[in-house]
Amino acid sequence: MWAKERKGVRQPYFRFSASHYCAAALLLSLVLSSGAFFLPNSALGWLIVIDAILVLHGVYLKNKVSALLRIGLAQLAVTLPLYYLIHGENQLLEGVIVVLRVFLALLPGWWLSATQKPERIGEVLSWGLPTKWAFVIAASIGLLPYMLQETKEIYAMQCLRGANITPKALRNPKNWPELIYCVVLPVLIQLLKLSKQMAKAAKLRHFGSVAKPTHWPATREEE
Amino acid sequence: MKSPFDLQDALFIGFCATLLVVLKSMLRLKLGLSGHSMFLMTFFYLICYGVVNRVGAMTVCGLLAGLVAMMLSVGKGGPMILLKFGLPAMAMDFALLFMSGVFNLRWRSIVLALIGTLAWAGKGLISNLLIGMSGQVALAEFGLSFIQGGMFALAAALLIPTVLSRLHAHDLLPNRPE
Numbered sequence: 202m203w204a205k206e207r208k209g210v211r212q213p214y215f216r217f218s219a220s221h222y223c224a225a226a227l228l229l230s231l232v233l234s235s236g237a238f239f240l241p242n243s244a245l246g247w248l249i250v251i252d253a254i255l256v257l258h259g260v261y262l263k264n265k266v267s268a269l270l271r272i273g274l275a276q277l278a279v280t281l282p283l284y285y286l287i288h289g290e291n292q293l294l295e296g297v298i299v300v301l302r303v304f305l306a307l308l309p310g311w312w313l314s315a316t317q318k319p320e321r322i323g324e325v326l327s328w329g330l331p332t333k334w335a336f337v338i339a340a341s342i343g344l345l346p347y348m349l350q351e352t353k354e355i356y357a358m359q360c361l362r363g364a365n366i367t368p369k370a371l372r373n374p375k376n377w378p379e380l381i382y383c384v385v386l387p388v389l390i391q392l393l394k395l396s397k398q399m400a401k402a403a404k405l406r407h408f409g410s411v412a413k414p415t416h417w418p419a420t421r422e423e424e
Numbered sequence: 425m426k427s428p429f430d431l432q433d434a435l436f437i438g439f440c441a442t443l444l445v446v447l448k449s450m451l452r453l454k455l456g457l458s459g460h461s462m463f464l465m466t467f468f469y470l471i472c473y474g475v476v477n478r479v480g481a482m483t484v485c486g487l488l489a490g491l492v493a494m495m496l497s498v499g500k501g502g503p504m505i506l507l508k509f510g511l512p513a514m515a516m517d518f519a520l521l522f523m524s525g526v527f528n529l530r531w532r533s534i535v536l537a538l539i540g541t542l543a544w545a546g547k548g549l550i551s552n553l554l555i556g557m558s559g560q561v562a563l564a565e566f567g568l569s570f571i572q573g574g575m576f577a578l579a580a581a582l583l584i585p586t587v588l589s590r591l592h593a594h595d596l597l598p599n600r601p602e
Contacts (some may be wrong), residue, residue, distance in 0.1 A: 234504055238554045284563045295558070302555045310504060323495045330491075333431070337438035337489060345442055381583055382461075386590060389471065392439045393596045400432035409431065 223321040224328075230309035237306035242298065245305075250306055255312040264315040273304045333409065340399060348395075352388050359383040429484070433476045441489035445496060459572030462512075462544060465489075466537045467580035469513055472535075474529075474588040475597060479520050481510040486513025507547065515543030530585045537581035538574060545570040 215259035236248055260266060277300045313322075323342075327335045358404075360367055364383045365376045403409075429437070448464050468489075490506035501592040519539045523532065545566050552562040591597055 207451070226497070238551070254597075276574070279565065280557075280561065283564050284558075287560045288558060288563065292558070295556075297560070299555055299557045306551075312547035320450060323496050326495070328489055333434060334488070337493075338488060339441040341433060341438040341488075342492065342495065344439070345446065348439065348443060349446065349555045377579075378583065381587065381592075385467075386587055388443070388585070390594055391589065393436060393475070393591070395437060396432050400430070403431060423571070 208350070219318075220321055221326045223317050226313055226317055227322070227325055230313040233308045233309040245298075245301070246350050248305055252308045252312075255308060259312050261317040262316060266311075269307065269311050272307065273300070276300050276303055336403070344395070344399075348388075348392070351391055352384065355387050355391075356384050381410045429476065429481075432482050433478075433481070433543050434484075436475060437481060437485045438488055440468045441467070441473050441485050442492050444485075445493045448493075449496075459569060459574075459576050461576075462541055462573035463576035463580045465509070465512060465536045465544075466540055466577040467583065469516060469540065470533050470536065470581065470584045471587065472519070473516075474584065475591070477598070479517055481517075482513045482520070483510070486510040508544075512540040512543045516540045529588070530582075533581040533584040534578065537577035541570060541573045541577045544573055561567050 233248065233251065240248060256266065279298075280300050281293065281296050284293055288295075323338070327338075330338075356366070364379055366380045366383055370376045371380065444464055448461055465486075469485055472481045472485040475481075486509045487506070490509035492503045493509060514535045516539055519536060520532075524533065526532070527535065548569055549562055549566040552565060553559065557565075588597070
């Protein structure tokens with residue numbers, strides 16, 4: 202009875218769901234990023250205002266801007282000396298504008314990742330993706346903790362064995378190949394085994410033989 | 425995208441792409457040098473090519489890595505990262521079309537690594553020019569990033585034949601890398 206009533210109330214109108222909102226955010230960040238490339242200098246002010254609002258939104262949701270600022274400063278440190286060397290002092294302002302544009306192109310991406318949940322972005326992306334590749338992405342993200350755990354264990358064991366791959370030894374580039382052979386190679390072997398097992402498990406569950414695959418309900422937490 | 429890959433290869437490519445993204449995000453904290461991402465990218469793309477042994481594997485790996493990076497919001501995030509991962513992979517695959525069977529594995533991976541770096545640095549050059557940077561400065565930055573990225577990519581390419589032959593020794597590859 203209760204369930205019926207609730208259903209009756211919810212059905213009639215269209216709800217602007219979280220994934221629609223996320224798709225809109227994705228589009229907005231795409232438009233703003235390309236705006237940083239193609240807008241003339243006179244319109245740059247408006248872009249700065251919009252991006253500033255985005256930054257405020259991101260900071261309001263307790264995200265850190267420091268990493269972004271560091272990238273911007275690094276870009277400035279590379280570009281300005283080059284401008285100074287090649288064009289002299291009077292074109293330094295142009296260099297600053299260029300760096301500003303690069304920074305403005307990065308900001309919407311930061312905002313997107315700061316405000317949107319990864320699973321929502323994944324859902325939006327899966328609208329255009331074939332089932333198999335959506336499954337592959339879901340499987341690899343789902344198995345990520347396992348892969349990391351495996352990598353950590355292999356690393357710890359190789360360290361115990363006495364391989365020269367402790368953080369201190371890795372300061373010397375001569376030890377880098379050892380890291381590849383001791384850690385990355387076993388990880389690759391594990392990944393090959395894992396992919397074989399997963400493919401077999403999925404095939405035994407008739408993966409790929411049904412035209413319209415079923416999905417785990419994705420919007421549970423919003424209900 | 426009609427996929428000729430069977431599920432096992434597809435999964436392996438997906439795992440490689442995910443590992444690439446995660447390792448890259450871990451490494452960028454330690455090293456300030458630009459271009460070190462080319463090491464991981466070249467390494468995993470060439471491994472994918474060597475294991476799956478098919479044209480298109482690298483492109484798929486690059487695009488998947490871009491998608492995963494976008495979802496995990498690694499690096500600068502946003503839709504641009506798809507191009508960042510995808511473009512070198514596409515260039516490498518495109519080059520592979522013209523040179524399959526020409527060189528041995530070692531030289532092929534070196535040439536592919538350099539082509540990938542070219543595409544990677546070229547993408548920076550084009551975006552810098554679009555943004556209105558003066559041509560000379562953009563070219564200088566292009567040269568700088570090509571040299572840095574090229575060194576890392578070469579180091580990765582030199583490791584590939586050994587790693588592949590060791591994987592073959594574990595009986596994990598369907599056919600022997602030449």
